[in-house]
Amino acid sequence: MSKSSARLNRRQFLTLAGAGAIATGLAACVPAAPVGDAGDGAMEDVQLQFVTNHGDVEIPFFQQVVDNFTEANPHVQIDLLNVSTEYYTKINTQGVGGDLPDIFYTRTFDVVPYASKEWTVNLQPLVERDSVDTDDFWEAEVEQITYQGDLYALPYDFSNLGVAYNINIFNEAGLEVPDGGWDWDGLRTVAESLTTREDGRTTRWGWAAHPWPWVWVGIIAANGGGILNEDQTECIMASPENIETLSFFKGLWSDGTIPEQGAMPQGVEGFSAGILAMTTMGSWATQWRRAAIGDSFDWDVTAYPFGSEGRRAVSAAGGAWGIATNSDHVEETWQFNVHLTSTESTNILISEPVRSIPGRKSSVPAWTAAAAREDLPPRNVEVFAEMMEDAYSAPFPAYWKDLETIWFNRVAPLISGGDPSVDVAESLGKFQDEVNELIAIS
Known part of the structure; x- marks a missing residue:
């Protein structure tokens, strides 16, 4: 038609x-x-x-x-x-x-x-x-x-997404709460400082990320990369910029700064339970987080970090x-x-x-x-609306649902944990090849 x-x-x-x-x-x-x-x-x-x-x-x-x-x-x-x-x-x-x-x-x-x-x-x-x-x-x-x-x-x-943080944990560690002016290296430094271990076992993680592909469209773009070319006719995931970005995040779970898949106790939401110092928080989750945390601790939210290209890594x-x-x-x-x-x-x-x-x-x-x-946390909730002006703008292609399936097989394990011996460049290369095959038949 x-x-x-x-x-x-x-x-x-x-x-x-x-x-x-x-x-x-x-x-x-x-x-x-x-x-x-x-x-x-x-x-x-x-x-x-x-x-x-x-x-x-x-x-x-x-x-x-x-x-x-x-x-x-x-x-x-x-x-x-x-x-x-x-x-x-x-x-x-x-x-x-x-x-x-x-x-x-x-x-x-x-x-x-x-x-x-x-x-x-x-x-x-x-x-x-x-x-x-x-x-x-x-x-x-x-x-x-x-x-x-x-x-x-x-x-x-x-x-879109921000970073929720536990104010009590920051105070106990003697660290200033983040003001949103940080980059990814800054977030990593803070997350490492807030990670605690006992007898070789992590008891509190510094941060947690979501592996959803729509979230990573912005992170990847802010670091000079891309999942697809401009007209969405080719996957370009195996670029040097993307390999560098995903290697950075693989390092976060490899060294125990963010929890790998299955590390959290069964049925426990880590941030609400106080065993995550910071976490990725969606703008939709304000009421849910208030109810889950109650008066257990004080918390707030700040902006997502800036990428290497000087813009925030904001997907929407x-x-x-x-x-x-x-x-x-x-x-x-x-x-x-x-x-x-x-x-x-x-x-x-x-x-x-x-x-x-x-x-x-x-x-x-x-x-x-x-x-x-209501004078309830997060008191900096307006940061979500402020970041929206810098949200990464791109339509999702007609084959997005099938791309998601390939993503969760090939790329998500680099973000949320899996086999530490997996090679980032090889995984992204396989993802790129499989998505290009998908594009060819779509």
């Missing part, structure tokens, strides 16, 4: 053409605009399926947003369903069968794969028709929800909302999506409960205020 025909099928086009005057000029801060032409009289009842993948504690917020929309649009019924287990397996099964819900949650690194399979509606014509303020979205997220130059989703949240990814091409009610679903991603709704879903970073810049002040209002 051509790109133009993938945008909207004939039935959907005629529906939207007839609704051309509906809710034009929607502003970011005006949610729940009534759907339909006021001159039509009674409007046909519409039922939409809205499926998400979040914790049960968040569902009342989603229900509030739904209720706000249906109150303004009583002819639209929205069935909210939260799928907490095997969500992506179910979405992929429904996508193959052409039976996706009208609107559903998608991670930003899934947007391009779904769009390339023609599972989701090209939203660009609707964005332009209704003058949606895309300048209020994070630039890096816009890149990730764009396929062939067009938007295929609207943003929910955007996440997030959540978004896509509309299924099999939907019978694209116009109504689109209007709900605009409402769902408005500043007011984003404040309800993200800012007030302090969940990750809002997908809209206009919601950041409310997010920062809510995070600071």
Whole structure:
């Protein structure tokens, strides 16, 4: 199917053409605009399926947003369903069968794969028709929800990573807490100083890293490397810059500064238990960490280190909302999506409960205020939003899911531990060869 025909099928086009005057000029801060032409009289009842993948504690917020929309649009019924287990397996099964819900949650690194399979509606014509303020979205997220130059989703949240640290441990060691101006060598020096051993056994580790590939896109780029070339037609992972970067991190677990896989006691989250002095922390984890740590110790968060290229090693990814091409009610679903991603709704879903970073810049002040209002750690939570301006911008390719599988086989063991005799250059070479084979058949 051509790109133009993938945008909207004939039935959907005629529906939207007839609704051309509906809710034009929607502003970011005006949610729940009534759907339909006021001159039509009674409007046909519409039922939409809205499926998400979040914790049960968040569902009342989603229900509030739904209720706000249906109150303004009583002819639209929205069935909210939260799928907490095997969500992506179910979405992929429904996508193959052409039976996706009208609107559903998608991670930003899934947007391009779904769009390339023609599972989701090209939203660009609707964005332009209704003058949606895309300048209020994070630039890096816009890149990730764009396929062939067009938007295929609207943003929910955007996440990046910082370094959480145990203030009590720093005080006991007589070290100043980090101010975020460090580079990777600086982090390593601090982590080594905070690592403790007894009888040849590590009792406290200095830091811990996540092996997820999206996290490493930024780390690798900040050190002058890359996973893929600019047009994503070739894997370049076996470069000298990448070998140097991964050798550095392999050294951290080889010398016991970060825990290798399986080193932590079963069922124990190391930072919350006080056996990790520092850890990588996602911006989405503020409330979870507060609950897990309680008043056991004082803690805060600081910025990710600078890489050798003089920029922070900040990767970002997030959540978004896509509309299924099999939907019978694209116009109504689109209007709900605009409402769902408005500043007011984003404040309800993200800012007030302090969940990750809002997908809209206009919601950041409310997010920062809510995070600071309770005077609870991390008191430096605004650092996540500050780092977002330096987030590494790159779309995820359509073959990202398969690339992830190769990554966890070849590269993740260099980060989270395994056989210390494994050669970094050889592992990256195998990864590069296998990804290039993947690209050739994608």
